[in-house]
Amino acid sequence: QVQLVESGGGLVQSGGSLRLSCAASGRTFYDYYMGWFRQAPGKEREFVAAITRSGGGTYYTDSVKGRFTISRDNAKNTVYLQMASLKPEDTAVYYCAGAPGALPSYYTNSYTYNTWGQGTQVTVSS
Numbered sequence: 001q002v003q004l005v006e007s008g009g010g011l012v013q014s015g016g017s018l019r020l021s022c023a024a025s026g027r028t029f030y031d032y033y034m035g036w037f038r039q040a041p042g043k044e045r046e047f048v049a050a051i052t053r054s055g056g057g058t059y060y061t062d063s064v065k066g067r068f069t070i071s072r073d074n075a076k077n078t079v080y081l082q083m084a085s086l087k088p089e090d091t092a093v094y095y096c097a098g099a100p101g102a103l104p105s106y107y108t109n110s111y112t113y114n115t116w117g118q119g120t121q122v123t124v125s126s
Contacts (some may be wrong), residue, residue, distance in 0.1 A: 002026035002115050004096050009120030012086055015125070018083040022117055023098030030074040033103040035113055036081045038092035038122075047108040048094070049081060059107060064090075086124045093119040 004076040014092050021035035035050040044105070050059045069082040079096055097113035104112050 002029055002032055002098060004098065004115055004117035006094065006096050006117040006120040009094060009121045009122045011125065013033050014086060014088055014124055014126050016086050017082070017084045018086065018122060020083070020094055020096075020120060020122070021099060022079045022081075024077040024079070024098070025038040026077075028100065029077040029098075031100050032098040032115070033101065033107070034070075034072060034079045034096060035107060036070060036079075037095045037097060037110060038090075039095070039119075040089075040092040043092075045095070045110055047110070049080065050103060050107045052103045053101075059103075061108070083122070086122075088124045088126045091122060093117045093121050 003025045004022050006022050012018055036048040037045050038048050039045040047061050051070045051072055055072045067085045072079040096117045098112045
């Protein structure tokens with residue numbers, strides 16, 4: 001079973017950038033598809049981005065396309081979320097998540113992921 005730990009969150013001004021990291025323990029990280037979700041206060045958790053096991057396929061929610069980039073380094077057991085042109089509405093707790101196997105067609109659904117990190121806070125000031 002893989003365990004996930006996020007880092008890299010913080011306070012940034014509107015228009016700024018942050019890179020989130022999600023370090024995985026365990027020997028089978030390479031076999032996990034991975035995703036990033038976020039949850040703002042008073043709102044439901046929402047899908048942000050996903051990446052296939054090889055890293056060859058990446059997918060984003062419309063609101064972050066062109067601003068966020070998901071990537072992974074299987075040699076380092078780490079998945080990243082590079083965030084640029086940040087907006088106040090990006091403020092949320094960001095979670096990485098994963099599950100073994102091929103990325104399913106319903107990858108935006110949080111129930112498809114069986115392993116979650118503890119979350120990292122991202123706050124964007126206006």
